Amino acid sequence: xxxxxxxxxxxxxxxxxxxxxxxxxxxxxxxxxxxxxxxxxxxxxxxxxxxxxxxxxxxxxxxxxxxxxxxxxxxxxxxxxxxxxxxxxxxxxxxxxxxxxxxxxxxx
Amino acid sequence: xxxxxxxxxxxxxxxxxxxxxxxxxxxxxxxxxxxxxxxxxxxxxxxxxxxxxxxxxxxxxxxxxxxxxxxxxxxxxxxxxxxxxxxxxxxxxxxxxxxxxxxxxxxxxxxxxxxxxxxxxxxxxxxxxxxxxxxxxxxxxxxxxx
Numbered sequence: 001x002x003x004x005x006x007x008x009x010x011x012x013x014x015x016x017x018x019x020x021x022x023x024x025x026x027x028x029x030x031x032x033x034x035x036x037x038x039x040x041x042x043x044x045x046x047x048x049x050x051x052x053x054x055x056x057x058x059x060x061x062x063x064x065x066x067x068x069x070x071x072x073x074x075x076x077x078x079x080x081x082x083x084x085x086x087x088x089x090x091x092x093x094x095x096x097x098x099x100x101x102x103x104x105x106x107x108x
Numbered sequence: 109x110x111x112x113x114x115x116x117x118x119x120x121x122x123x124x125x126x127x128x129x130x131x132x133x134x135x136x137x138x139x140x141x142x143x144x145x146x147x148x149x150x151x152x153x154x155x156x157x158x159x160x161x162x163x164x165x166x167x168x169x170x171x172x173x174x175x176x177x178x179x180x181x182x183x184x185x186x187x188x189x190x191x192x193x194x195x196x197x198x199x200x201x202x203x204x205x206x207x208x209x210x211x212x213x214x215x216x217x218x219x220x221x222x223x224x225x226x227x228x229x230x231x232x233x234x235x236x237x238x239x240x241x242x243x244x245x246x247x248x249x250x251x252x253x254x
Contacts (some may be wrong), residue, residue, distance in 0.1 A: 058224075
């Protein structure tokens with residue numbers, strides 16, 4: 001994956017594009033492969049480049065959260081777009097998925 | 109009865125997942141005529157994407173079929189979209205609309221599609237007949253800006 005960096009137990013991955021049902025499948029496979037290789041204690045997903053996300057993106061995040069839980073690690077989201085934060089709150093997942101530096105402006 | 113819409117559109121497209129992006133972008137382009145805010149536009153794209161994805165995954169169970177997206181806009185800023193499939197339909201619409209219910213547990217779906225549609229739109233109505241298909245109607249009134 002382009003731009004993925006592993007350092008001191010933290011796996012940082014830039015996620016970009018449109019994360020819908022069509023796009024989520026590719027990300028699921030690639031993220032799980034990276035987690036398998038590095039076994040990080042923190043998965044840090046930088047969502048700055050995400051132009052769109054729907055419930056398939058939410059499913060992707062919840063699935064990676066569960067994956068990290070089985071490793072005793074945690075999931076942190078950087079620059080989450082407003083629609084993503086809205087969905088995390090709706091599902092209650094904002095209680096266990098950490099958010100850092102939320103993005104203010106919604107990109108279209 | 110409502111007044112006549114000031115504009116309307118209808119699109120037929122194949123039930124392929126790559127068309128999810130096409131459909132929500134078309135809906136957004138249509139909505140742009142009413143000068144929505146970026147937040148309103150993002151909400152509309154998300155809701156339409158959920159409905160179209162449902163039609164492809166659940167209505168047609170990933171088999172080939174045609175999904176129809178209809179849009180209407182009214183003088184007072186009301187926008188309606190309908191997403192129609194002629195797929196398998198549902199016995200129990202209420203159950204499908206419950207939070208965390210998912211008809212495709214292996215797909216890693218959040219089971220939040222209808223909850224998201226309902227909270228991102230003003231009104232969501234679903235009509236469905238087993239063996240006939242499903243129609244989802246999404247309504248949103250845009251804040252008028254002067």
